[in-house]
Amino acid sequence: MARNPASGQETPFVYPSKYPTIHHIYLCIYPSIICLELRAGPLETTTTTKPPLLGPAPAGGVLPRAQESPGGQPHCAPGDERGTMPVLDQAFVTLATNDTYCQGALVLGQSLRTQRATRKLVVLITSQVSSLLRVILSKVFDEVIEVNLMESADYIHLAFLKRPELGVTLTKLHCWTLTHYSKCVFLDADTLVLSNIDELFDRAEFSAAPDPGWPDCFNSGVFVFQPSLETHGLLLRHAMDHGSFDGADQGLLNSFFSSWSTADIHKHLPFIYNLSSNTAYTYSPAFKRFGSSAKVVHFLGPTKPWNYKYNPQTGSVLEDGSGLGTQHQTSFLNLWWTVYQHSVLPLYESFRDAGEHVAPGHATGVGEPCAESAGSSQPWPAEGPSEETVVTEDIPPSPKGCRSEDVDLAVSVFEISIEEKVKAPSPEEERRHWEEGRIDYMGKDAFARIQEKLDRFLQ
Numbered sequence: 001m002a003r004n005p006a007s008g009q010e011t012p013f014v015y016p017s018k019y020p021t022i023h024h025i026y027l028c029i030y031p032s033i034i035c036l037e038l039r040a041g042p043l044e045t046t047t048t049t050k051p052p053l054l055g056p057a058p059a060g061g062v063l064p065r066a067q068e069s070p071g072g073q074p075h076c077a078p079g080d081e082r083g084t085m086p087v088l089d090q091a092f093v094t095l096a097t098n099d100t101y102c103q104g105a106l107v108l109g110q111s112l113r114t115q116r117a118t119r120k121l122v123v124l125i126t127s128q129v130s131s132l133l134r135v136i137l138s139k140v141f142d143e144v145i146e147v148n149l150m151e152s153a154d155y156i157h158l159a160f161l162k163r164p165e166l167g168v169t170l171t172k173l174h175c176w177t178l179t180h181y182s183k184c185v186f187l188d189a190d191t192l193v194l195s196n197i198d199e200l201f202d203r204a205e206f207s208a209a210p211d212p213g214w215p216d217c218f219n220s221g222v223f224v225f226q227p228s229l230e231t232h233g234l235l236l237r238h239a240m241d242h243g244s245f246d247g248a249d250q251g252l253l254n255s256f257f258s259s260w261s262t263a264d265i266h267k268h269l270p271f272i273y274n275l276s277s278n279t280a281y282t283y284s285p286a287f288k289r290f291g292s293s294a295k296v297v298h299f300l301g302p303t304k305p306w307n308y309k310y311n312p313q314t315g316s317v318l319e320d321g322s323g324l325g326t327q328h329q330t331s332f333l334n335l336w337w338t339v340y341q342h343s344v345l346p347l348y349e350s351f352r353d354a355g356e357h358v359a360p361g362h363a364t365g366v367g368e369p370c371a372e373s374a375g376s377s378q379p380w381p382a383e384g385p386s387e388e389t390v391v392t393e394d395i396p397p398s399p400k401g402c403r404s405e406d407v408d409l410a411v412s413v414f415e416i417s418i419e420e421k422v423k424a425p426s427p428e429e430e431r432r433h434w435e436e437g438r439i440d441y442m443g444k445d446a447f448a449r450i451q452e453k454l455d456r457f458l459q
């Protein structure tokens, strides 16, 4: 079972005391086949010494969320022994522009819930996210909000066309439009929360932790901000006028909040709120000394946890030949996958037909058709999760129907993997790429290929 790689500590994990009509999922192990048995019934109070910081999800993979009482007054999240009240006008916010990053967002959301976050959980998505993932996200997040760059004011549109690489960057900036919240904490979808971080809401805009590569800059994977349309407008204007020195949001935000490094030390979040998963390698004595208090681990860089394969039997990621990094890095990866296995995979199970057989070695939740379309009031099969665990309102419809076109989720006894599907762009997408100046000169748009097409046309 996973343990905090930094501390190696074992702390008691208390399940919610009442969590009615939730479903227990048992994994029966047959060679190369996942078999699931659903049983309804209240979850008993269980106290266990494992896992240390992140427990496996209650059955069904749905963890407690901050709730409002029938009278509209907030009450404590079930099982919240600390007695903290949910704060409904503040939120943890993340972003996932495609189904692959959604896997990260789901792990993040479940880790926040495990750690009894007392703020709302919000995920920003774009039109590329499939309906299936929207519904799954809505089981974990209080709000699933679609943002659309092209609906923005003209100058933003222009900036986007001239600087297509700013696309994801501009999407992150949409978090400032969440003005129904007074204060928010943004977390990248490749972060994992190891302990409660509600105290971040005591900080003011703009608070962030130093970037491990250049500590005079902050890392934009975790930051405290105050939603404001005015700030949002100024940020977009700044993007258009100055671009971004790294071509993405971190450069842009650092040049916008340029006094961060000198003005106010309270706006420097301790590194434990954004510990890069490879820090143990870069400064191992500091990691030994301070790593045990890590609260958020960030898998920054090109290789994300979902790019690895995972063995659910050993609880370890599989070596792919390129090397896994240090022992600590591997432990963080294992921790991410433990949350994925126990708290995210079960969320897909309600989409499986009761008697349906799963192809050996390829039990896919992500590619399965939905029972009904997202956004309907009853999208679940009869044996699906209880009403308490499902919020279906306000799920933005996806133009793509119910299947995930981005991701293949393969689950077998010995291996779980999340594969990004390599998709050929549609003619419309190809045309848009041309219009945006994204021309694949070395590949399909190479002169020789175009000449071939012309020759075929002329024959």
Ligand SMILES: O=c1ccn([C@@H]2O[C@H](COP(=O)(O)OP(=O)(O)O[C@H]3O[C@H](CO)[C@@H](O)[C@H](O)[C@H]3O)[C@@H](O)[C@H]2O)c(=O)[nH]1
Pocket (backbone or CB within 6 Å): 094, 095, 096, 097, 098, 101, 168, 172, 187, 188, 189, 190, 191, 219, 220, 221, 222, 246, 248, 249, 250, 251, 299, 300, 301, 302
């Ligand atoms: O295709 C994408 C790419 C990114 N994201 C979102 O944007 C975040 C940032 O991207 P990520 O791949 O996590 O970047 P990092 O490897 O963390 O790289 C650094 O550089 C990025 C660009 O400046 C910053 O956004 C990060 O916070 C910073 O840690 C992700 O976590 C997601 O929330 C998507 O939704 N879809």
Ligand SMILES: [Mn+2]
Pocket (backbone or CB within 6 Å): 188, 189, 190, 191, 221, 298, 299, 300, 301
């Ligand atoms: Mn990141």
